[in-house]
Structure formats: structure tokens, C-alpha cells
Amino acid sequence: xxxxxxAALALIAVTGTLRAQDKNPFAGDAKAAKVGEFQFRANCAxxxxxxxxxxxxxxxxxxxxxxxxxxxxxxxxxxxxxxxGTAMPPNGATQQGVGMTEEEIxxxxxxxxxxxxxxxxxPVGSAAHGKELFYGTAGCSMCHMVRxxxxxxxxxxxxxxxxxxTDYIVESVRAPSRRLAQGISEAMKEFSQEYETVTVVTADGxxxxxxxxxxxxxxxxxxxxxxxxHLFEKDKLRSYEKSRxxxxxxxxxxxxxxxxxxxxxxxxxxxxxx
Amino acid sequence: xxxxxxxxxxxxxxxxxxxxxxxxxxxxxxxxICGYFATNICGQVTSQRLLESAKEPQNWLMYSGDxxxxxxxxxxxxxxxNAASLVPRWAYQTMGGGKFETTPLVVDxxxxxxxxxxxxxxxxxxxxxxxxxxxxxxxxDIRPCCGRVNRGLAIYxxxxxxxxxxxxxxxxxxxxxxxxxxxxxxDYRQGYSITLAPLVIKNLVMIGVxxxxxxxxxxxxxxxxxxxxxxxxxxxxxxxxEPGHESWEGDSWKIGGAPAWITxxxxxxxxxxxxxxxxxxxxxxxxxRAGENRYSNSLLALEPDTGKLKWxxxxxxxxxxxxxxxxxxxxxxxxxxxxxxxxNRNGFFYVIDRASGKLIxxxxxxKVTWSDSKDASGAPVARKDASPTLDGNRxxxxxxxxxxxxxxxxxxxxxxxxxTAREQCDIFSTAPQPYEAGHAYxxxxxxxxxxxxxxxxxxxxxxxxxxxIKWEWKHPSPTWSGVLSTAGGVVxxxxxxxxxxxxxxxxxxxxxxFQCGASxxxxxxxxxIEGKQYVAIAAGSALFTFTLP
Numbered sequence: 001x002x003x004x005x006x007a008a009l010a011l012i013a014v015t016g017t018l019r020a021q022d023k024n025p026f027a028g029d030a031k032a033a034k035v036g037e038f039q040f041r042a043n044c045a046x047x048x049x050x051x052x053x054x055x056x057x058x059x060x061x062x063x064x065x066x067x068x069x070x071x072x073x074x075x076x077x078x079x080x081x082x083x084x085g086t087a088m089p090p091n092g093a094t095q096q097g098v099g100m101t102e103e104e105i106x107x108x109x110x111x112x113x114x115x116x117x118x119x120x121x122x123p124v125g126s127a128a129h130g131k132e133l134f135y136g137t138a139g140c141s142m143c144h145m146v147r148x149x150x151x152x153x154x155x156x157x158x159x160x161x162x163x164x165x166t167d168y169i170v171e172s173v174r175a176p177s178r179r180l181a182q183g184i185s186e187a188m189k190e191f192s193q194e195y196e197t198v199t200v201v202t203a204d205g206x207x208x209x210x211x212x213x214x215x216x217x218x219x220x221x222x223x224x225x226x227x228x229x230h231l232f233e234k235d236k237l238r239s240y241e242k243s244r245x246x247x248x249x250x251x252x253x254x255x256x257x258x259x260x261x262x263x264x265x266x267x268x269x270x271x272x273x274x
Numbered sequence: 275x276x277x278x279x280x281x282x283x284x285x286x287x288x289x290x291x292x293x294x295x296x297x298x299x300x301x302x303x304x305x306x307i308c309g310y311f312a313t314n315i316c317g318q319v320t321s322q323r324l325l326e327s328a329k330e331p332q333n334w335l336m337y338s339g340d341x342x343x344x345x346x347x348x349x350x351x352x353x354x355x356n357a358a359s360l361v362p363r364w365a366y367q368t369m370g371g372g373k374f375e376t377t378p379l380v381v382d383x384x385x386x387x388x389x390x391x392x393x394x395x396x397x398x399x400x401x402x403x404x405x406x407x408x409x410x411x412x413x414x415d416i417r418p419c420c421g422r423v424n425r426g427l428a429i430y431x432x433x434x435x436x437x438x439x440x441x442x443x444x445x446x447x448x449x450x451x452x453x454x455x456x457x458x459x460x461d462y463r464q465g466y467s468i469t470l471a472p473l474v475i476k477n478l479v480m481i482g483v484x485x486x487x488x489x490x491x492x493x494x495x496x497x498x499x500x501x502x503x504x505x506x507x508x509x510x511x512x513x514x515x516e517p518g519h520e521s522w523e524g525d526s527w528k529i530g531g532a533p534a535w536i537t538x539x540x541x542x543x544x545x546x547x548x549x550x551x552x553x554x555x556x557x558x559x560x561x562x563r564a565g566e567n568r569y570s571n572s573l574l575a576l577e578p579d580t581g582k583l584k585w586x587x588x589x590x591x592x593x594x595x596x597x598x599x600x601x602x603x604x605x606x607x608x609x610x611x612x613x614x615x616x617x618n619r620n621g622f623f624y625v626i627d628r629a630s631g632k633l634i635x636x637x638x639x640x641k642v643t644w645s646d647s648k649d650a651s652g653a654p655v656a657r658k659d660a661s662p663t664l665d666g667n668r669x670x671x672x673x674x675x676x677x678x679x680x681x682x683x684x685x686x687x688x689x690x691x692x693x694t695a696r697e698q699c700d701i702f703s704t705a706p707q708p709y710e711a712g713h714a715y716x717x718x719x720x721x722x723x724x725x726x727x728x729x730x731x732x733x734x735x736x737x738x739x740x741x742x743i744k745w746e747w748k749h750p751s752p753t754w755s756g757v758l759s760t761a762g763g764v765v766x767x768x769x770x771x772x773x774x775x776x777x778x779x780x781x782x783x784x785x786x787x788f789q790c791g792a793s794x795x796x797x798x799x800x801x802x803i804e805g806k807q808y809v810a811i812a813a814g815s816a817l818f819t820f821t822l823p
Contacts, residue, residue, distance in 0.1 A: 041705035041719040050666065050703060055721075101713065179724055188373070188793040188814065189770050191722075191729060191751050216771030217750055218787055244728070 022073040026110045036111030039104045047087065052115050054165030057087060057182070062115050065273065067162035072109055079105050086163075087185065125259065130267030133260055140264065143248065146271055152227045153211065154248060155181045155195065161265065161272030169265055173256065176246040184214050197243040198222050203236055211247060317431025318448065319381060321476050324430070325542055331761075332802035334380045336537075337426050337471035338681060339799060342605040343539035345683040346759045347800035351807035352822060353762035357776045357785040359823055363808060364402030366817045368393055373421045373795040374812040377471065377681070377756075379429050380801035385810075386448070387817060388424040388471075392438045394446060400803045402819065406451030408436075416440050417465045417712065419487040423795075425537070425679075426471030428479060430499050437468030437481045443497055445479075455502035459483065463712050465490045471537050475547055475578040478505060482534025482549060486598065489529035489555040489715040494538075494574075496581060506581035510534055510551045510569050518568035526563035529709050531555030532570035536600040536679050540578065541612075541628060547578045548605070548614060548628075552598030556717025558662050558673070559594065559704050566591040571599040573614060575631060585631035589618050589653075594661050595644055595702060596673045596720075604684050604691065606738060615738050617682055617693040619675030620644065622654050623741050637741030639734055640676035640695045644669050662702035662718050672700030673720040674752070681756035681797035683765070688779045690735045690744060692765055696752035698722060698729035733757060733767050735782060745782035747775075756797025758809070766809055768794025774811045774818065790818055 026032035040052065047058030054060030059067065068078045079100075082090035092099025100108065134140045141150035144157045160169065171178055180194040196212045200222065210224035220232045220240065225247070234240055249255070256264075319335065327335045331348035338345050352360065368374065370390030378387035385399040392410035397403060416422075416439045427434040433445045433454055441462040445454040459481065460466040465488020473480045478496040485492070492510035497503065511530035512518040522530055531554045538549035554563060554570035568586070571593050575584040590597045597620040604615045605628060612628040621642035625634040633651050645654035660669050674696060682693040700720040709715055722729065731749035736742070747767075755768030765779045770793045776786040792814030800809045808819045 035707070038705035038707045041703060042707070042714065042716045043719075045703075045719050046721055050719075050721075099714070104713075180727075186772075186793070188795070189751070190754075190793070191770075194728065196728075215750060216773055216789075217748070217769060217775070217784075218773065 022071065024072040024076075024106050024109050024113075026106050027072070027113070029110055030114070032107045033110040033114040036104075036107030036109070036114075039100060039108050040111050043100055044108065049165075052112060054168055059163045060165035060168075061112050062117055064116055067273065075109050075112065076105055079108065125262030125264070125266035127263070127266040127270040129260075130263035130265065133256075133264055134267055138251075138256055138260065138264060146268075153223060153225065155183070157268055159272050161268030161270070163272065166265055169268065170261060173251045173261055173264075175250055176248040177244060177250070180244060180246060183212075186214075195246065197245055197247050199239075199241045199243075200230070200232065201238040201240075202232075203238055205238065209247075212242065317433075319429050319431060321430075324474060332380075333382065334378070334799045334801050336379065336428060336473065337377055338537065338539065338602055341540040341542065342684075343602045344604065344686070344759075345602075345681050345757065345797065345799070346685055346761075348761045349800050349802055349807045350761040350763075351802070351805075352760065352764055352776075352800075352809065354764060354778050354785060356822055357762070357764050360776065360786050360788070360809070360820045361823050362788065363819045363821045365819075366395070366397055366402045366404070368395070368815050368817070370815055373423050373754075374815060374817075375423045375425045375469075375796050376812050376817070377426045377797050377799050378810055378812075378817065379427055379434070380799075381429055381448075383803055384448075385801070386427050386429065386434050387812070388426055388436060390424070390815075391422045392424055392436065394427060394434070394436055394451065396448070396451060399801060399808070402817075406449075408446055408451040408453075410436075410438050410440075410444070412438070413440055413462070416462055416467060417485070417488055418467050418469070419484060419714075423469050424471075425469060425796075428472035428474045430474040430477070430479070433499065435472045435474070435479045435499070437470060437472055439467045439469070441466040441468055441483065443468070443472070443479065443481055443495070443502065445499070445502060457497065457502040457504065459495055460490075460493075464488070465712050465715075470535050473537050473540065473547070474499060475540050478578060480538065480547065480549075480578070482536075482538075482551075484533050484535040486531040486533040486535075486552045486555055486557060487714055487716055488712065489531065489709045490533060491528060491530055492532040492534055492551060494534045494549050494576070494581070496578070508574070508576060508581040508583065510572075510574070512568060521565040521568040523562060523564040529555055529715070530563065530567060530570065531557070532567075532572075533598075534600070535598075536602055539603050539605055541605055544629065545578065546575050546584060546628075548603040549574045549576060550599045550601060550603055550616070552600045553593050553596050556707070556709075556715050557593075557596040558702055558720065559706065559717025560592055560661065561704075561706070563592075567593070571597055571620075573599065573603055573616065573626065573631070575628075587626055587631045587633065589616075589622075589624065590620050591656070594656075595620075595669055597644075597675060598678075600679055601677060602681050604682060606684055606691075608739065613738070615684065615691050617677050617691070617695075617736065619671070619678055620654070621671045621676035623691075623693075623736055625738060625741070635741055639693065639736055639741070639743060641670045641697055641699070642676070643699070644671075662704045662720075664704055666701040666703040666721070668699055668701050668723050670699035671696065672698040672722065673702070674698065674700075678754065680754055680795075683757045683759040684738075685759035685765070685779055687761060687763065688735075688759075689738070690779070691738050692733060692735050692757045692759060692767075692779075694731065694749075694753055694755060694757060694767065695734050695746075696729070696731050698752050731770070733765075733777070733782070735779075747777055747782045747784070753794070755794035755811075758798040758800060760800055760809075762807075766798045766800075766811070768796070768798070768811055768813060770794070772813060774798070774813065774820075788818070788820065790814060790816070
């Protein structure tokens with residue numbers, strides 16, 4: 001029986017019909033999931049984290065609800081073709097990895113299924129209350145935009161709910177300086193710019209405090225706290241100081257309770273899933 | 275038969291009516307025949323020209339500019355007092371995607387380069403206008419590890435030589451780009467590819483293979499430039515019965531990696547060619563390949579005519595951090611000392627005796643945590659607790675190394691060695707996986723370590739006599755650009771932010787920069803046309819050149 005199964009799988013591999021299937025040929029196969037875990041570590045974990053729980057770069061894949069489709073065929077497509085407009089590249093197109101075979105992609109899907117939370121991750125909070133907090137007393141919208149509404153100073157959070165793990169969002173609110181948010185990613189550049197804090201004093205003595213939008217050795221592009229853009233040549237400045245202490249307030253329990261934070265996350269997840 | 279007929283025809287047409295002396299006739303005849311056959315003995319670029327590249331600084335005859343691996347240009351028109359006025363002269367667009375890693379050659383007014391996906395091209399080096407273009411028809415299932423890249427050509431006679439991603443070695447006619455010969459080095463389906471610029475020594479075209487991420491068995495080959503016939507192969511992983519075979523556990527040697535993916539150098543005085551090798555496979559997992567794993571991460575001294583090994587020096591034994599030693603070995607003479615200098619990916623700057631392979635010194639030039647002690651010879655030894663673990667272990671330098679394949683330069687005027695250093699630590703985790711031919715075979719994964727962010731880089735000027743850093747130029751993020759030094763006292767490099775930068779060689783002071791619009795993944799070079807000095811750099815999809823106004 002076992003030999004028969006293996007032979008059948010080998011035949012499928014040879015004839016290359018795996019792709020045509022909508023169902024994972026290794027579904028529920030614990031051994032395939034283990035192999036898939038190692039493939040995941042080599043090819044996916046760089047952005048999605050060692051346990052698929054999401055990193056600073058890629059979303060938490062242990063959630064039952066996947067932003068770009070939940071079926072085996074959807075996930076296969078997402079891995080194989082990437083997601084245009086996001087950091088998710090087509091299989092084999094990263095500079096880090098070398099690409100997986102179709103069989104290996106199915107094994108990775110087996111692994112993702114094996115670590116997926118059993119019940120659909122229903123947000124524990126109230127999205128409606130989260131929205132009220134976001135645009136009201138929590139003050140999030142003073143700096144962050146969701147779907148075109150809100151401030152410009154911090155990252156746009158329209159897709160954050162689907163693109164980041166809950167742990168990551170909690171950490172970003174409670175300890176924003178621990179891992180700075182990523183800003184602009186330039187084509188061909190290995191690392192994204194981060195939301196670093198910068199204090200500039202121009203030649204005439206004017207002082208600006210804000211975030212770095214981009215920079216190189218010679219120039220600086222920044223936004224000040226009043227959302228004004230400033231473009232500088234560094235050698236013309238009187239002084240220029242960068243810091244990895246985020247300008248975002250670290251929200252403690254007094255400013256935002258765990259319950260309120262869960263409500264905001266529920267709101268972000270709701271918006272992100274749309 | 276054919277040549278006799280040609281000789282008769284040439285005589286009839288050109289010589290008989292002219293009433294030349296016999297000597298004149300013979301000389302002219304020889305030229306005519308050479309022109310007709312384009313043979314190696316008579317071809318444009320002779321072995322002598324390659325040996326004496328220093329005599330023609332207007333040309334750039336091989337990947338590193340000379341056999342010593344100096345990447346130094348003796349041109350001095352662009353100097354510290356006028357570099358600020360450099361202007362772009364022309365750009366050539368390959369329209370290729372991904373990293374553009376070429377160092378072009380320039381020979382007698384023509385520039386020969388390669389692009390992504392194994393393109394090759396010849397341009398009018400004054401105007402950038404193409405003379406011919408070649409595109410390799412690559413199969414869809416090639417196995418490059420790190421981009422569909424190529425670093426350049428070699429030239430000899432009237433041919434240029436290209437190593438391809440489907441693991442072929444190809445000779446193209448230098449005037450037309452026509453394929454003269456095309457040989458298979460190895461079956462690419464098993465994970466072999468070629469990305470380096472070949473090195474020509476005498477009449478031999480030398481290449482090494484990439485594929486350390488696929489469990490290949492690495493090798494260095496030499497091919498007859500005239501015919502493509504393979505003259506020898508040196509396996510960088512010794513087989514049964516060969517010295518060093520015992521440094522591999524069981525059958526692990528068969529898939530031991532040790533690719534040789536960066537161009538070597540050559541010492542004509544001792545007739546020795548120096549090549550470097552990359553990681554043992556799988557790169558980040560030592561389990562299953564107990565032993566020192568020779569000749570991975572090594573410097574090899576080979577006899578170029580036969581491929582015989584004279585000596586070796588292994589930088590990182592039983593490597594578990596992907597510390598390929600594939601950095602151009604730089605030959606430098608200090609007094610009566612004949613040395614090889616290498617700023618290694620593992621973070622140490624090594625000085626090695628060129629005759630014996632004995633280590634003279636090893637000093638860190640970037641942050642290092644994988645080693646905290648040295649053996650009796652002074653060679654850094656790996657810490658026991660630096661190995662990757664299932665949950666991840668933070669080690670510096672990270673997997674991309676303290677430097678990588680981008681070329682360093684040695685400036686004989688300042689007597690400084692300049693190298694691009696990367697300051698990035700990674701978390702190394704294991705991921706045991708079975709070997710399957712042609713499949714990626716890392717054994718692990720690595721991640722940038724958020725705690726040590728932001729990562730950064732620097733161009734560092736190292737005094738080889740002391741191993742001390744004389745000055746550094748900080749890069750905002752880790753950079754993949756090589757370095758060029760010039761007799762004008764100007765050092766050129768690029769950065770990940772897209773700048774091409776001119777610095778004062780003695781002090782590191784910035785003189786000039788130009789925004790190329792894409793990260794630089796290449797090493798600069800320089801040439802001259804009718805007395806005008808050009809500096810060239812590949813970035814994005816474009817090759818840029820710069821001159822004084």
C-alpha cells in the first residue's frame with residue numbers, strides 16, 4: 001500500500017500534473033509537513049519568521065484567514081506567482097532563495113497547514129470600538145492613515161492588519177522603538193529605509209524634527225512633525241542627528257488598555273481583510 | 275591545401291606587382307594570413323599583451339585589470355584636483371533585470387561587457403554605441419543561486435570567452451559576437467552554473483563553477499582557447515585516494531560544494547595561478563560532513579599548464595556560516611616578500627606567503643564573533659558555540675559576509691588595500707534536508723538580526739603591513755560595490771543607495787559622486803580613448819562612463 005502510494009506520487013511528479021491539482025497531494029502528510037518546514041526555513045522564514053508567525057516583513061501565516069486566499073490552490077498561486085504590489089516575490093525571484101519545485105511548494109503548504117490555528121482567528125476585540133479609538137481618543141489617526149483618512153507622519157496602516165502578526169502590532173504600539181517600521185524599499189536595494197527620527201539644524205539655524213523618508217550618504221529626504229517635506233544636502237546643514245528612538249509614543253496600559261488595543265487590532269484586521 | 279591556395283592568391287594580388295624585397299613580402303604575407311585566419315598566434319590580444327598589461331593602461335585586458343588582481347589603473351588624467359568636475363559621458367542599457375555585475379574589458383577602443391541572463395556586447399568605447407550584441411538562449415530551468423548574473427568576459431586572440439548560467443563555456447568572435455565554439459562544462463540540471471569572468475593564461479581559458487547551494491562537487495577547468503577542448507579539471511573536493519579526501523565524512527565529498535566562482539590571479543614568475551573556493555555543502559549545516567572539508571573556503575595555488583595543486587590554505591575549516599573565500603586573491607610584493615592579500619568573507623584580513631602558502635597574519639577588519647582564538651599558525655579558529663541551531667544563533671559577520679565577491683583594490687602608490695566591508699550580523703538556524711540532485715541544498719536559513727540593526731557598511735583602507743585600518747568611508751547600508759584605485763590618487767566605489775563615488779586615496783575624503791538610480795552590484799574599471807580617461811560602472815540595467823568635461 002505504502003509502496004503503491006509512493007509509486008503513484010512518483011508518477012505524478014514525473015508527469016508534472018501536480019500543478020494542475022487544486023488539492024495538495026501531501027495534505028495531512030506529517031512527513032511532507034516536516035520536509036516542508038525545512039523548505040519554509042530556507043525559502044520563506046526570512047520574511048515570515050521561523051514558526052510562520054510573521055516577522056517585521058511578512059504576515060503571520062498561522063492565521064486561518066489568508067489575505068490572498070485560503071484554498072490550497074490559492075496558497076500555491078501566492079507562493080508561485082507572488083503578490084504584485086507587495087514584498088512577496090514570485091517563487092525563485094528573490095535574491096536570497098533559489099526557488100522551489102512544485103513538489104516542494106506543496107510540502108510548504110502542508111507545513112503551513114500543520115501550524116495553522118485550528119479555529120478561524122476571530123479578532124477578540126470589537127472592530128467598531130477600535131475604529132472609534134483609532135480616530136478618537138487613542139490618537140492613532142493623528143499620524144497614521146487608513147484608507148485615505150488620517151495623518152501622514154507614520155506608516156499607512158490600511159493593510160497592516162493582514163500583513164503583520166498580532167504580536168508585531170502589539171509590540172509596535174507598546175514599544176515602537178524596539179523594531180522601527182519599514183519605509184521606502186528601493187528596487188535592487190537590500191534593506192528598506194526605516195522610520196528613523198532625525199533632528200536637523202539648517203545653515204540659518206532653523207531646527208526641524210521629523211522622520212527620515214529616505215537618505216543616502218549625501219542627501220536627506222525627511223518629513224517634519226507638521227507633515228512638511230524637507231530635502232537637504234547633508235554637507236550644507238549645520239547639524240544633523242539621527243536616532244532610533246521612535247517619535248511615536250509608547251502606549252502603556254494607562255494610555256491604552258489591552259482590551260482597547262485588541263479593539264484597534266480588530267479594526268485593523270477588518271480593514272486589512274477588505 | 276586551403277592555406278597554400280590562399281598564399282598563392284595573396285601573392286598574385288598583392289605582392290607580385292609591387293616588386294617588394296623578399297623580407298617585405300614574407301612580412302606582409304604573414305600579416306595577410308593572420309588577418310585571414312585570425313589565429314591565436316597572430317590575434318589581437320597575445321599572451322604577451324596580457325602579461326604586460328601594465329604597458330597599456332588605456333586598455334583593461336582582464337577582469338581585475340592585471341594578473342596580480344590589483345584592479346588599479348595607471349591612468350592619472352583624473353586626479354584629486356579635478357575629479358570634482360567629472361561628468362557622465364554615455365550610458366548603455368542592457369534592458370536586463372536583476373543585478374548587473376559586469377566589469378567590462380576595453381581593448382583598442384572597443385568595450386566588451388556582459389549583462390543579466392548571459393548577454394554579451396561590444397561597444398564603441400568612446401560613444402557607447404553597440405557593435406554587436408549576443409544573447410545566450412538559456413533553458414528555463416537553470417539553477418543560479420543568487421540572481422541571473424554574469425561578471426564579465428576574458429579576451430585572447432580574436433575571441434572573447436563567456437561562462438554561462440547553463441554551465442557552458444563559449445568563445446565569441448571579438449569582431450562579430452558570432453559563436454566560435456561552445457562546450458559544456460557540466461550538466462546544469464545538477465545545480466552547476468558559471469557566473470565569473472574567465473581568466474586566460476597562455477592559451478588556456480580557465481573557469482570555475484558556482485553551485486555551492488546545490489550540493490555540487492566544485493571544480494576549476496582549463497580549455498584550449500583555439501578549440502574549446504578541455505585540458506584539465508581540478509576538483510576542489512578531493513576524491514578517494516587523493517590527499518584531503520579524509521577531511522570529508524563518508525560520501526559527503528560527492529556533494530561537498532567548494533565552488534570556485536570568482537576569477538583567480540596569476541604569477542608568471544613562478545607560473546602559479548591562484549584560485550579561491552566557496553562554502554562546503556550544505557552551507558550552514560556541518561552535520562554529516564565532519565572534518566575540515568578541503569578544499570572548501572580555500573586559496574589554491576595551481577600549476578596552470580596541468581592543474582596540479584602546489585599548495586592550499588584553508589581560511590574557514592568545516593564552515594557552517596557560508597563564508598565563501600571567493601574574493602579575488604591580490605598579489606603584492608613587499609621588499610623580498612611575495613604575498614597574497616585577502617580580506618575574507620569571514621571578517622579577517624589574511625596575509626599569506628605566495629611561495630609556500632604559509633599564513634603570515636590574520637587580523638579582523640570588521641565585526642567578528644564566529645572566532646575568538648587562533649591556532650599555532652595564527653589562523654582564526656571557530657568558536658564551538660558559533661554553530662547554527664534549530665532556534666537560531668546570532669553570529670557576525672552574517673551570511674553575506676564581512677565582504678563578498680565585490681573586488682577589492684591594491685594601490686601601489688599609497689600601498690593600501692581597499693575593501694568594501696559589510697557590518698551585518700545574522701541569526702543562523704538549521705534546517706536539515708535530504709540531498710536531491712539539482713535541488714537547493716542549504717541545510718539552514720538565516721535572518722538579519724533585528725537587535726543589531728541598522729546594518730551598515732564602509733569602504734576601508736587597510737595597511738597590509740600592519741592589518742590596521744587607515745581610514746574608512748561609511749555607507750548608510752551594506753554595499754555590494756567593488757573598488758578601483760587609480761594613479762591619479764582617486765579611488766572609485768559605489769553604494770547600495772545608487773551613488774558612484776570618487777574618494778581621495780590617501781584620506782578617504784569625498785571628491786565627487788553621481789546618482790546612478792539603482793544599487794551598485796559591480797566593480798569599477800578605467801580606460802582611455804585618444805588620451806581621454808574614462809571610468810565605468812554598471813548599475814541597474816545601465817553601464818555608465820564618466821570623463822572630465
